[in-house]
Amino acid sequence: MTQTGDGQKNAHPLRLTNTLSGSKQIFVPRDPNRVTMYVCGPTVYNYAHLGNARSAVVFDLLYRILRHSYGRVLYARNFTDVDDKINAEAVRTGQPISAITDRFISAYHADMAALGVLRPDFEPRVTEHLSDIIALIDRLLEAGHAYQAAGHVLFHVPSFAEYGRLSGRSREDVIAGARVEVAPFKRDPADFVLWKPSSDDAPGWESPWGRGRPGWHIECSAMTEHCLGLPIDLHGGGQDLIFPHHENEIAQSVSVRNGAAYCDFWVHNGFVTVDGRKMSKSLGNVVLAHDLLERHDGQAIRLALLSAHYRQPLDWSDKLLTGSGRALSRLKRLLADTVAPDDGDAVEAISHNPVVLALEDDLNTPLALSALFGIARKLRHTDPGEKRSRLRHELVAALSLLGLDLESDGLEIRRHGINATHDAVVADMVAQRDAARRRKDYEEADRLRATLRAQGVVLDDTTHGTRWWKSM
Ligand SMILES: [Zn+2]
Secondary structure, eight states, X not given: OOOTTHHHHOSSOOEEEETTTTEEEEOOOSOTTSEEEEEXXXXXXXXXXXXXXXXXXXXXXXXXXXXXXXXXXXXXXOBBOOOHHHHHHHHHHTOOHHHHHHHHHHHHHHHHHHTTOOOOSBOOBGGGOHXXXXXXXXXXXXXXXXXXXXXXXXXXXXXXXXXXXXXXXXXXXXXHTTOSOOOTTOSSTTOEEEEEEOOTTSOOBOOTTOXXXXXXXXXXXXXXXXXXXXXXXXXXXXXXXXXXXXXXXXXXXXXXXXXXXXXXXXXXXXXXXXXXXXXXXXXXXXXXXXXXXXXXXXXXXXXXXXXXXXXXXXXXXXXXXXXXXXXXXXXXXXXXXXXXXXXXXXXXXXXXXXXHHHHHBTOOHHHHHHHHHHHHHHHHTSOSSHHHHHHHHHHHHHHHHTTOOOSOTTHHHHHHTOOTHHHHHHHHHHHHHHHHHHXXXXXXXXXXXHHXXXXXXXXXXXXXXXXXXXXX
């Protein structure tokens, strides 16, 4: 089976806007058999708001497309469970930190599952990686990119000549824009904290520099390296993370490795506004995905979150959600009305599918959704027969790639119980089936296909070999 690696031979390769270059580029992973992706996850002191949910859904879609193209994708998304906002919440409610973070991590898992978001292969938490973080800070000190001052360890920004490449801000812009914390012990105003001391009543860990806790940026550098190995292919997050968070991650991870590459592709999603206004605590218009899910279908929320191009702002409104809910009900009815007894194999429907082509072009979801509704319109006006069956397969395959599974409620939940080792088992079965096909043992090949299908695995036999992906 040559499913992994086919992405490069694909006539329509995946194109993505890379924040590093500011332009749309063909995505080329370093190893097509092991694509690596890291996304900055939530700080867990509250339920996920729509901004968190949009990022999770956008990168879930990207994960699905990468798996469609390459098969084997290693995806890590962290939980920030050490943070001053968590500390404040712990003090306010008189609970230990872990009671708060555990509770909101479980809620995040449940809410994202309801939005059809697949669990990443790695979900590292800061509290589980303190030794990696401390070791990385130690290496930065040794390499002369960091220094100790007043109980803190700081990254020395002038020691890294490439600082500002991702965000397009020079060190001078940074200082002039007052985006830095002023502290008398800093050698340079742009220097940022790697480690800070903790008072006795605040959470802290023993370190060579005394009891303290890490700064925010160092956690992602340490956890990316630990989970995926460096360099990685793709790093994602919301646009608000470009500066300073991702700029500082690059400074840490590149300088500590003497200039070696950290990550090739940087992908950032846009903001969510609510009724045309920025979503903010001070305006009191923060919408929690958790609250929406009490009254609305998760799939409708997912569809609404995908309605704008991921790089553009998404304006949330009741009208958008209602419209998405209605569109999904119509699709569900259409699928029920057109079901045929021999349906069940959507294999050929994925190649040349206009929805897939739109998604491969920088995740163009507005175009993909209009193509999806175009297929539905044609299907609605086609009489039973081969053509209708093909259109229906095309629609089901497209919905599945978008993470909208309207036919099999509950399958998604089952999928979450399957861990990463399942991918290896599937790859092995696909290889066995390919071997059976080569020796023309079609009975065995069909038996393996049926077994895989029962596990939600869709096969696509191309001229290069068999590609596969999980429909849910
Ligand atoms: Zn991060």
